[in-house]
């Protein structure tokens with residue numbers, strides 16, 4: 080099978096790190112700034128950055144509707160941090176009126192971890208990845224609630240006995256609150272590349288939950 084082409088939404092955000100990670104995995108990786116580039120990809124990464132700006136730029140560059148359409152038609156898409164916000168169907172209060180690409184039946188809270196722990200790192204267990212994953216959170220969102228079709232892949236403990244969801248999957252859509260493109264661990268990207276390969280091979284992607 081030929082290697083899939085995976086795009087990285089490239090109007091704003093940590094584009095380069097994702098491209099490098101995907102190339103390490105033997106995938107053809109391209110930046111997506113225009114509808115024609117979106118047409119050329121089998122899957123898309125929406126990176127971290129600033130979600131309000133990213134949505135506005137997507138609209139300006141006439142990518143917003145084509146993106147929504149591709150996601151609706153089942154394009155495997157992986158959102159990290161701001162990318163998670165953009166894939167969410169709902170944003171908790173404070174961001175009323177903010178547009179998203181949507182697709183994931185989740186409600187997210189932006190900048191959820193608060194000022195004091197604005198940015199932090201930790202070891203997480205992620206479903207589908209053996210052992211621990213070192214996760215870097217930068218003004219990260221968390222997932223407040225998930226719909227019935229959403230599989231929780233990872234959580235982080237925020238207080239004794241209280242955890243928040245930071246990684247999810249729904250069919251061909253995946254999202255993490257943290258930045259898996261930082262550092263040399265390619266395993267989260269591998270999960271996504273597998274989703275893209277399954278989808279280009281024409282197999283149905285089943286949720287394991």
Ligand SMILES: NC(=O)CC[C@H](N)C(=O)O
Nearest residue numbers: 127128129130160161218
């Ligand atoms: N590192 C990030 O992607 C931060 C996301 C940013 N706080 C937002 O709300 O868009």
